Amino acid sequence: MENMESPLFDWHVQVGAKMADFGGWQMPIEYPGAISSVSGEQIPTGGVLSEHQSVRESVGIFDVSHLGKIEVRGIGALEFLNKIFTNDLNRIGHGSAQYNLLCNETGGVIDDLIVYRYDDERFFIIPNAANCKAVFDVLVAANDLGLSIVNAHRKYGVLAVQGPKSDEVLASLGLHVDLEYMHFTTVDDMIICRTGYTGEFGYELIPLWENVAPVWNQLVSAVAKVGGHVCGLGSRDTLRTEMGYPLHGHELSLEISPLQANAGWAVALAKSHMHGRQALIDEKSSGVKRISRGIKSLDRGIPRGEMNLLDKSGSVVGVVTSGTFSPTLKVGIGLALMKPEISYGEELSIDVRGRICKVQVVKVPFVPSHVR
Numbered sequence: 001m002e003n004m005e006s007p008l009f010d011w012h013v014q015v016g017a018k019m020a021d022f023g024g025w026q027m028p029i030e031y032p033g034a035i036s037s038v039s040g041e042q043i044p045t046g047g048v049l050s051e052h053q054s055v056r057e058s059v060g061i062f063d064v065s066h067l068g069k070i071e072v073r074g075i076g077a078l079e080f081l082n083k084i085f086t087n088d089l090n091r092i093g094h095g096s097a098q099y100n101l102l103c104n105e106t107g108g109v110i111d112d113l114i115v116y117r118y119d120d121e122r123f124f125i126i127p128n129a130a131n132c133k134a135v136f137d138v139l140v141a142a143n144d145l146g147l148s149i150v151n152a153h154r155k156y157g158v159l160a161v162q163g164p165k166s167d168e169v170l171a172s173l174g175l176h177v178d179l180e181y182m183h184f185t186t187v188d189d190m191i192i193c194r195t196g197y198t199g200e201f202g203y204e205l206i207p208l209w210e211n212v213a214p215v216w217n218q219l220v221s222a223v224a225k226v227g228g229h230v231c232g233l234g235s236r237d238t239l240r241t242e243m244g245y246p247l248h249g250h251e252l253s254l255e256i257s258p259l260q261a262n263a264g265w266a267v268a269l270a271k272s273h274m275h276g277r278q279a280l281i282d283e284k285s286s287g288v289k290r291i292s293r294g295i296k297s298l299d300r301g302i303p304r305g306e307m308n309l310l311d312k313s314g315s316v317v318g319v320v321t322s323g324t325f326s327p328t329l330k331v332g333i334g335l336a337l338m339k340p341e342i343s344y345g346e347e348l349s350i351d352v353r354g355r356i357c358k359v360q361v362v363k364v365p366f367v368p369s370h371v372r
Contacts, residue, residue: 006065007157007212017232023130025066028232035230043224052238052327054229055198056367059163061219062231064197064204065212068113068132069156070125072139074147078120084142084275085115086258088268094119097182097195099266101258102127102135103276107283108254111135112246112263114195116184124191126158128248138275156191157212159219162202162239164370165226170203172222173215177203181372190215197236199243199369241324241333244294244364250305250321251292251335259283260337262292290337292321294364295348296329301357303334303350309359310349317342320350328367332357335364 004025006012012019015035017028030051034042054060072081082089085100092098096117102110111131116124127135136151143149161169170177170192177185177192184193191206207215220230237247246252251261258267259280268274269281295303303323308316318338326333338361342348346361 004066004154006063007209008063008065008216011213011216012063015230020233022066022233023128025129027066028063029234030232031230043220043228043230048232048234048238049327051229051231051235055163055200055231055235055239056328057164059161059165059169059202059223059226059228060231060235061169061216061223061228062160062162062233062236063157063216064160064233064236065157066129067158068125068127068129068135069152069158069206070127070132070136070139071150071152072123072125072147073121074145075121076145077123077147078117080143080145080147081115081123082271083273084139086267086274086276086280087115088271089115089117091268092117092182095183095185097184097193101252101263101266102138103258103274103280104254105276105279107257107259107276107279109248109252109256109258109261110138110254112248112252116191116193131248154209156206157209159205159207159212159216160196160198160202160236161205161219162196162198162200163228164201165228166200166202168226169219169222169228172225173218179203196371197245198239199245199365199367199371200239201370201372237322238324238327241322241335242326242328242366243369244335244366246292246335247322256337257283257288260288260290260292288340290318291340292335292337293342293344294362294366295320295323295334295336295350295359296362296366297332298347298358298360300332301350301352301355301359302332303336303359304352307350307352309336309338310351310356311342312347317348326366332359333366334359
């Protein structure tokens, strides 16, 4: 796979960010120590825990330009997309966004994504980085209406502003927007969305690729003035795990259906068409064989992906799909696929490098959501 770079790659490297591969993109995991903005302010950073806390208590900014972007335009676009994605786009109005899934015919998830509806004939889609081409290919193959379908992966960047002080940051850029959750607007060719992946109040800014660096530099100066942090994708993962948000390749995959991932709320089976509809109807009718739930450590063990869950008899009853140390709760937490007969409150065990550790099955989110 081609090694791709965000328009801010050089900036991340220059300030000493720890970089790693995300879907073929070199992206920042965390930032060490203090860094300087273009105008000279010192921005506190200091790793995943510090960046995580800043988003929960103040504000953090993220470069997530690796996320995919697809533009769909033309007469019949609404009906076309509604026959493909699982959720019902008729449930949202113009200027609104909706969480959606693209399934294959066996009910597996090709990707989960956000669909932005400008109007009945114009849509903007944000898939995951690694799956953008797969989503694009499905749409192109199904296009029997002559719609314009453009892979705009490197036409736009995506910058997230997340946390209680997000409005202050946007205001310092001269952006005074009054948006409800999952709504968006456009200001000077930049899409501004009341969306995010942290569970906090916030926005995602989608400027043109060539404008990403100027907007980012303004954001860096703005967060410095309100005591916020520049954040990497490490804290983004701990933040989303605390909310119980799924990550494709972990809680969702070609082998894990939306019903198993507890994302059935985004599957409108009453629609006459969607990819994977019959398989999902059959699975709902017969009952899922496994279901995603939260687990919380009862000792010092930290769940990690692919660890087996054991019942009191030592039998394997599930597997961890995501696990981390919760900076907010100060304990290990995780998401796991387990047998549906296991109840909330039940105690299970995980094997952490040969040490048996206790966990409890809990409902997510692990911490309160403040997205609204």
